[in-house]
């Protein structure tokens with residue numbers, strides 16, 4: 001379980017970007033974080049994986065405090081947090097397998113990392129996960145030969161190679177076409193359930209958030225102003241979060257094609 005208490009982040013002497021956030025996310029739970037540009041969504045994810053230093057507050061993952069840990073303890077904490085990126089963040093000239101094995105770098109020694117001699121168990125785990133997401137046949141292909149959806153699957157497997165206790169996804173579908181986006185959202189949803197992982201997804205596409213996640217958290221100016229079920233995320237909630245400025249046209253309607261595969265929850 002992820003437990004955030006009174007999280008504050010201030011960059012320099014500016015006004016706080018996160019103003020006392022509280023959030024609990026159970027295992028198996030897929031939560032989307034929505035909010036206008038600048039609301040603090042990325043800062044929140046980056047505080048959790050400590051790419052950004054929180055100003056104050058507490059972030060606990062399965063009881064272990066993440067705020068203020070340093071050195072080896074921070075490295076150990078970080079490897080428990082898998083991250084999936086909008087731009088995939090793959091090493092294009094390396095193969096799919098090499099990219100996937102990069103997820104183990106936090107676990108192997110320097111010699112193994114430099115010589116890329118990963119334990120057999122890691123290679124087997126890599127194949128199992130690649131098979132699970134349908135990319136095992138691409139193991140020896142270069143990453144830049146894959147489509148966007150395939151590349152994102154590589155990104156997901158690399159994150160899972162860390163044996164994470166939490167998965168963070170920062171706009172994981174923003175670079176993908178609608179159909180591929182749906183597939184990636186369904187994949188994240190299924191993996192959360194299969195691996196008993198809490199998953200937090202920053203997402204601009206409110207229709208996808210409503211269809212493929214079971215809980216929506218809405219941020220505005222660094223404060224949480226909505227935390228509830230997709231069914232309760234109505235026009236008032238949308239206006240409160242986006243202030244009528246940035247709300248996408250289709251935000252409260254069903255995502256076209258959402259029925260193409262079986263989502264776990266009925267679209268609302």
Ligand SMILES: Nc1ncnc2c1ncn2[C@@H]1O[C@H](COP(=O)(O)OP(=O)(O)OP(=O)(O)O)[C@@H](O)[C@H]1O
Nearest residue numbers: 011012017035036037038039040041042043044204
């Ligand atoms: N490294 C930084 N230094 C100073 N200010 C920053 C830094 N990173 C983000 N900010 C500011 O913090 C605020 C929140 O930014 P953040 O990227 O967290 O928002 P967001 O909701 O993720 O936006 P978007 O949807 O556009 O990615 C913005 O005003 C931004 O300018």
